[in-house]
Amino acid sequence: MRYRKEIDGLRTIAVLPVILFHAGILGFGGGYVGVDIFFVISGHLITSIILEEQNQGRFSIINFYERRARRILPALIWVLMLTSIASFALMSPGELEDYSNSLISVVTFSSNIFFYLQSGYFSMASDEKPLLHTWSLAVEEQYYIVFPVLISSLWFMGKKKLTILIAAAALISLSFAQYLADTGRANFNFYLIFSRGWELLFGSLIALLSLPEKDIKNRWREILGFTGLALIVYAIVFFDQSTPFPSVYGLIPVLGTCLVIIAANATSLVGRFLSHKFLVYIGLLSYSLYLWHQPILAFIRLKTIGEPSTLVLFAAILATFIAAYISYIFIEKPLKNKQRFPRRFIFQSSLIAIIAATSVGFAGSLSGGFPSRFDQHINLESIQSSQLREKCHTKGLDYLKPEKACRYFGHDVEWATFGDSHMVETTLALANILEPSGQGVLHLSFSGCPPALYFDTGKLGCSDWINESLEYLKNEQSIKKVLVGFRYSSFLFGGQTNDYPNLPNETPTMEYTELAKKDGKVANPREVYWDSLSAIIEQLLSAGKQVYLLYPIPELPAHINKLATPFSIFNKEPLVNLQETTSHNYYSERNAYILEKLDSLPQHANLIAIKPFDALCSSNHCPAAIDGQALYFDDNHLSLIGAKRLLEMSSIIRQ
Numbered sequence: 001m002r003y004r005k006e007i008d009g010l011r012t013i014a015v016l017p018v019i020l021f022h023a024g025i026l027g028f029g030g031g032y033v034g035v036d037i038f039f040v041i042s043g044h045l046i047t048s049i050i051l052e053e054q055n056q057g058r059f060s061i062i063n064f065y066e067r068r069a070r071r072i073l074p075a076l077i078w079v080l081m082l083t084s085i086a087s088f089a090l091m092s093p094g095e096l097e098d099y100s101n102s103l104i105s106v107v108t109f110s111s112n113i114f115f116y117l118q119s120g121y122f123s124m125a126s127d128e129k130p131l132l133h134t135w136s137l138a139v140e141e142q143y144y145i146v147f148p149v150l151i152s153s154l155w156f157m158g159k160k161k162l163t164i165l166i167a168a169a170a171l172i173s174l175s176f177a178q179y180l181a182d183t184g185r186a187n188f189n190f191y192l193i194f195s196r197g198w199e200l201l202f203g204s205l206i207a208l209l210s211l212p213e214k215d216i217k218n219r220w221r222e223i224l225g226f227t228g229l230a231l232i233v234y235a236i237v238f239f240d241q242s243t244p245f246p247s248v249y250g251l252i253p254v255l256g257t258c259l260v261i262i263a264a265n266a267t268s269l270v271g272r273f274l275s276h277k278f279l280v281y282i283g284l285l286s287y288s289l290y291l292w293h294q295p296i297l298a299f300i301r302l303k304t305i306g307e308p309s310t311l312v313l314f315a316a317i318l319a320t321f322i323a324a325y326i327s328y329i330f331i332e333k334p335l336k337n338k339q340r341f342p343r344r345f346i347f348q349s350s351l352i353a354i355i356a357a358t359s360v361g362f363a364g365s366l367s368g369g370f371p372s373r374f375d376q377h378i379n380l381e382s383i384q385s386s387q388l389r390e391k392c393h394t395k396g397l398d399y400l401k402p403e404k405a406c407r408y409f410g411h412d413v414e415w416a417t418f419g420d421s422h423m424v425e426t427t428l429a430l431a432n433i434l435e436p437s438g439q440g441v442l443h444l445s446f447s448g449c450p451p452a453l454y455f456d457t458g459k460l461g462c463s464d465w466i467n468e469s470l471e472y473l474k475n476e477q478s479i480k481k482v483l484v485g486f487r488y489s490s491f492l493f494g495g496q497t498n499d500y501p502n503l504p505n506e507t508p509t510m511e512y513t514e515l516a517k518k519d520g521k522v523a524n525p526r527e528v529y530w531d532s533l534s535a536i537i538e539q540l541l542s543a544g545k546q547v548y549l550l551y552p553i554p555e556l557p558a559h560i561n562k563l564a565t566p567f568s569i570f571n572k573e574p575l576v577n578l579q580e581t582t583s584h585n586y587y588s589e590r591n592a593y594i595l596e597k598l599d600s601l602p603q604h605a606n607l608i609a610i611k612p613f614d615a616l617c618s619s620n621h622c623p624a625a626i627d628g629q630a631l632y633f634d635d636n637h638l639s640l641i642g643a644k645r646l647l648e649m650s651s652i653i654r655q
Helices: 006-021 033-055 060-091 095-105 111-116 134-157 159-182 186-191 193-208 219-236 247-265 269-274 277-302 310-332 343-366 420-439 461-476 488-493 526-543 560-562 582-592 593-598 614-615 642-649
Strands: 407-409 412-419 441-444 479-483 544-549 607-610
Touching: 006 219, 006 247, 006 269, 006 310, 006 614, 033 060, 033 193, 033 247, 060 095, 060 134, 060 277, 060 310, 060 343, 095 111, 095 134, 095 310, 095 343, 095 607, 111 134, 111 186, 134 193, 134 277, 159 186, 159 193, 159 247, 159 343, 159 607, 186 193, 193 247, 219 247, 219 269, 219 461, 247 269, 269 277, 407 420, 412 420, 412 461, 420 441, 420 479, 420 642, 441 461, 479 488, 479 582, 488 526, 488 593, 526 544, 526 593, 582 593, 614 642
Parallel strands: 412 441, 412 479, 479 544, 544 607
Antiparallel strands: 407 441
């Protein structure tokens, strides 16, 4: 197959935005589409090779997998080995256990499934996962397992029918991706091959439909090439984490990549640009660059409270290039030499390395992350969320209806909780306290859902759930007491961990209902939020309910595991003083808006304020742990111990 320098240049256009996006550099909010560019390139090149060899009657599955093994495994295994050593030295037991499980998934090419079952790709937790990026390798490998077998098995059909079949598969996959985007199944959509396959298949299609160079006039070659590059740049610059993806939005970078591959050649302007030696060389490094950037950035974030400085991030990018260069020169490039490293060596050494990595992964997983590496400043068992979280905490369009929501323990269900995820552990703690008296609790919580009475957040199902739950609580005569709480300031201003110790100041994203409009206009979004919350409280009070209003829970500067874990196995002290973690000044400034609003509510005999700062903190600081017991299970949610302490110190049951 003829070597095309412009495709290596296109790899540079793919990998640099991915790195800059993960580094959090402004202007690259859609940098993640670089992965989609890689998918199209991979689909095109693999199909082109298979077609050429099929036409010559020399296609071999074993030769195909040998090429893939030489290309993918040596550099990957090298990165996994060094990353595993760093993880052992730096990670907390819980983090190392999770890393060990991810390691197993990587070497079995199922990491996309593993990360699908965990937190979302754009979540803060994902930024600290060294192997998160391997999900795309898993998708490609799953494609490589199926596609060559499919092509060789169906070759008898002829190229035309085969093209129609692949086009149909691509359209089905794209339609499925759009359906998942429309129904809020973001994780499934992002990670799994069923909704990603169309991007690889589009690359395969342009290989199947490829025209001889002479059939594309120079004028059209320039137009198509520039259009394709413009579409890619548009997606990189104007897409962000809120863009439904993959979906029809994905057609912009995917079709752009297809146009560049089709039109760019040695004579076109776009082709000459992409063939510049600088871009070509970075393209040659692109695989190693991709492998190294996420572990380096993840380890930096693991040991940094708040977002790393711009200087540190650029240093990380430089380190990525150095590591990639070493990997390419000493690992990737030599192992492509078939004379020096024959097929048998590649397969045997790869198998040994995979078995070794799997063994390391199982050791880390079964040991619970080797907890004996560190002095335990916190009892790890105390970092506990509700065991009923998955069952009773709802989200999405198929949310639990209020009448089907969980009811805890007692037969006399006079209590209800109502809010977002901050209510989950609080509900269970309340139920445990009430159980001896025979009282029960109705659990109503929706993931990441603010009090969206007069607005819509774009979070599917949230507004409907708020309205239905409120109506149910008002009309259900057996419910006498309602504990209401949300993570107010996170929605109003953004999460704290990225900016700490500075204060975030993001603008809330919402759409307004007609109820929020006055004279055809809407107020400031934060005022609409407050109007919604105060209306919920007022309506519950008017319905005769006793309302316990949970004030903002003090947030930690980072995940409790990070705060409690020493910098490395060579240190003994945690990163911060666990008894003086969040200052009163930070709490007050962070929550100034909502605290002022909550304090301004009219006094009412049935309105009782629950103030976590007063219950959990001293006059100057809030602890992350007390007497070795963690009060949180992440950076903002109370653990079961913390929730129980909050309720007991607030004397909520005696009200």
